[in-house]
Structures are given as structure tokens and as C-alpha cells.
Amino acid sequence: MSDGFVARESEKPFFIIFTDLDGTLLDRNTYGWEEAEPALTLCKKLNVPIILASSKTRAEIEILSRKLSIPAPFISENGGGIFFPVNFFKETPPGASFDNGMWKWSLGMPYSHLIEVLREIKNELGLQIRGFSEMSTYEISRLTGLDLESSRLASMREFDEPFIIPDENPTVPQLLISAAVKKGVTVIAGGRFYHLQGKNNKGIAMAKVISWYRETHENVRSIALGDSPNDFYMLEQADLPVLVRSSQKFSELKKKIPDLRVTAQESPGGWNSAIMDILG
Ligand SMILES: [Mg+2]
Numbered sequence: 336m337s338d339g340f341v342a343r344e345s346e347k348p349f350f351i352i353f354t355d356l357d358g359t360l361l362d363r364n365t366y367g368w369e370e371a372e373p374a375l376t377l378c379k380k381l382n383v384p385i386i387l388a389s390s391k392t393r394a395e396i397e398i399l400s401r402k403l404s405i406p407a408p409f410i411s412e413n414g415g416g417i418f419f420p421v422n423f424f425k426e427t428p429p430g431a432s433f434d435n436g437m438w439k440w441s442l443g444m445p446y447s448h449l450i451e452v453l454r455e456i457k458n459e460l461g462l463q464i465r466g467f468s469e470m471s472t473y474e475i476s477r478l479t480g481l482d483l484e485s486s487r488l489a490s491m492r493e494f495d496e497p498f499i500i501p502d503e504n505p506t507v508p509q510l511l512i513s514a515a516v517k518k519g520v521t522v523i524a525g526g527r528f529y530h531l532q533g534k535n536n537k538g539i540a541m542a543k544v545i546s547w548y549r550e551t552h553e554n555v556r557s558i559a560l561g562d563s564p565n566d567f568y569m570l571e572q573a574d575l576p577v578l579v580r581s582s583q584k585f586s587e588l589k590k591k592i593p594d595l596r597v598t599a600q601e602s603p604g605g606w607n608s609a610i611m612d613i614l615g
Contacts, residue, residue, distance in 0.1 A: 348556040350614065351548060352378065353410075353541050353569050355561040356389040356399065358526050359579045360606050363562075364480065368403065371603035374610035375403065381614060386410060386544055388537045388569060390495060390525050393418055393437075394488040408547075413523070413532055413565055414540035415443025415494020428547055442540055443494025444533030449520065453496055453531050456514045462507065466498040466531070479527065494535065497528035523565050526581075530565065537561075538568025558613060560606055570595065577609045 354360050361368050368375070378385055385403075387396050388410035396409045397418075408419045419428055419438040431438040450468045457464040467475060467490055476486040478499065500507055511529065515522040523530050541559065549555050559566070559573035562581045567588055570576035577596045578585065589595055596612075598605030 346554045348554050349548070349552040350381075350383045350556050350558055351545065352383060352385045352610070353388050353537075353544075353557060353559045353573065354385060354606070355537075355563070355566045355569075355579075356387060356391060356396075358562040358581055359560050359566070359602050360387075362603055363526065363581070363601070366481070368603045368606075371607040371610075374607040374614070375405075377611065377614055379404070383614065384408075384548075386541070388414070388541065388566075390497065390528075390530055390565060392489060392491045393493065394491040395485065397437075398488065408544055410537060410540040410544070412443060412493060412495035413525075413530055414535040414537045414568075415532060416441055417540050417544060424547075424551070440543065441494070442533075442535040442543070444520065444535075446492050446494060446496065449494075449496045449531050449533075452515075452518050452520050453498060455518065456511070456531075460510055460514060462500055462510075463502045464498050464500055466496045467492060468496060495530050495532040497525070497530050499528055524563070525565050526563050536568045537565060538572055541569050542572065558610070560609060562602065575613055579605045579609070 357363055360371055384407040385405045386407055386409060387400055389396060390413045391411065393411045393416060396411055400409055406420055408417060410417050417440040421437060428438055428440060431440050453466050472483055472486045472490060475489055476483050479486060481489060511522045521532050521534060545555060545557055556574045558575040559569035560577040560579055561570055562579040570578065570592060576592050577598065580598045580601050596609060598609050600608060
């Protein structure tokens with residue numbers, strides 16, 4: 336063993352947590368996070384940044400990050416946008432635009448384009464696709480279980496159109512994926528909705544955030560937590576990947592990521608125990 340190896344081993348890791356929200360940090364039904372409080376408090380004590388990475392909009396995540404007292408950059412709409420609190424870093428992230436009080440990296444496709452493409456796919460496949468842009472705040476509330484104000488924030492989209500298919504049959508996912516590929520867009524399955532978006536994903540956004548942190552920090556080690564396929568891009572590249580238990584088994588993912596940790600509990604208790612194990 337060389338001296339250099341020993342020196343590197345002794346460097347303290349700088350952990351960054353990337354976490355999905357619904358079904359991962361937040362309870363999938365109540366959206367609460369009480370059981371994760373001990374781990375959240377530990378992260379604050381150790382100055383471990385928690386990067387919220389969700390299919391939620393900027394408007395929704397901004398409010399949640401205030402409630403959670405997490406003053407860190409966050410990833411919105413499945414990696415479509417990355418938002419940095421002003422003055423959080425000494426320097427402005429390169430290429431960022433200033434948008435309503437935050438620095439923003441836009442990785443996704445403009446929303447107006449996505450709505451148009453989803454309309455084309457709907458007509459071509461003859462499916463009863465219903466996108467967020469066609470729904471009232473009341474309908475979004477009914478489908479998500481969010482209150483009306485939260486549903487209004489959820490409808491303020493920039494990079495990702497969630498949609499449902501009430502008459503879905505087993506052939507639908509493959510048809511959707513093929514139609515999307517032809518149009519240069521992506522369809523992925525989240526916990527409650529399909530999502531139509533550009534080539535962005537949470538993993539690409541995560542890599543960008545890590546590279547920005549590496550400008551100023553040594554020995555960055557990433558922890559990623561998620562519960563759905565749109566989180567797997569993060570889990571695949573994390574140093575410490577954590578699958579938060581849900582009703583789905585995802586045995587392929589476990590084969591693909593041999594060191595994947597799977598929590599014993601669902602969210603938010605599973606989130607808490609995973610972070611306490613790693614950092615505690
Ligand atoms: Mg989730």
C-alpha cells in the first residue's frame with residue numbers, strides 16, 4: 336500500500352445527498368417527513384448538503400426546501416432545471432441565468448414544446464392521454480391528494496408534462512416509448528404519473544451539481560435515494576445508492592447495482608435509517 340493511498344484514504348469525505356421527494360423523503364400518501372427528522376437534523380449538524388431532486392416544479396420545491404430548512408441547490412422536474420439559492424456559493428454557477436431570485440441551469444425542453452408533442456402522440460396513438468396542462472387545479476388535487484394551493488404550484492411547469500392514461504392496457508408503455516423516441520423526447524414512469532420531457536433526467540442534473548461542488552470541495556462522495564424508475568439514473572452513479580422500499584421489487588436494478596442498499600421501511604422511516612446508517 337503506497338503512502339499516497341493512505342493519505343487519500345484518510346481524507347474526510349464530503350458527502351452530498353441527492354434525494355427524491357414523494358415516496359422517498361416524503362410519505363407517499365401524506366407527504367409528511369416526521370420520521371426523517373433525526374437524519375435531517377444530523378445532516379444539518381454535519382453540514383451535509385441535501386439536494387432535493389424531484390419531478391415537482393420549482394414553485395413546489397422552493398416551498399418544501401423552506402419548510403425542511405434545506406438551503407441548498409435543488410433539481411426540479413426530473414432534471415429539467417437546477418436552481419441555486421443566490422449567495423449560496425461564492426461564485427455564480429457558470430452559464431446560469433437569473434430567474435426570479437435564483438440562479439438557474441435549464442437542462443430540459445421548454446414546456447410549450449412538450450405540450451405540443453404530447454398532443455401529437457395522443458392523436459397518433461388514439462389514447463385517452465390527459466396531461467397536467469389540460470387539467471384544472473381541482474383535478475390535479477384529486478389525482479395527487481395535494482391541497483388546492485399545492486396543486487396550483489404543481490401546475491407551474493417549465494420542463495416536464497405529467498400525464499395519465501385512464502384506459503391503459505399492457506401494450507401502452509412500449510407504444511408510448513416508441514412514439515416519444517421518434518419525436519426526440521422521453522417518456523418515463525414516476526410514482527403516480529407518466530412524464531413527458533426532453534433528454535434530461537435526474538442523473539444528468541446530479542452529475543452537473545457534483546461537478547460544481549468538486550470545484551470547491553475535495554473527496555466528494557454522493558449518496559442518492561429514490562423509489563421509482565426516474566430515480567435510477569441517480570442511483571446508478573451514486574457512491575452510496577439507496578432504494579427506498581415500496582410495493583415494487585425492482586429485481587433488475589438490484590442485479591445492475593450490486594452495492595444497492597434497500598431500506599427495510601418505506602418512506603420516510605426508510606430514508607431516516609439509511610442516512611443514520613451512513614452518516615451516524
Ligand atoms: Mg418517488
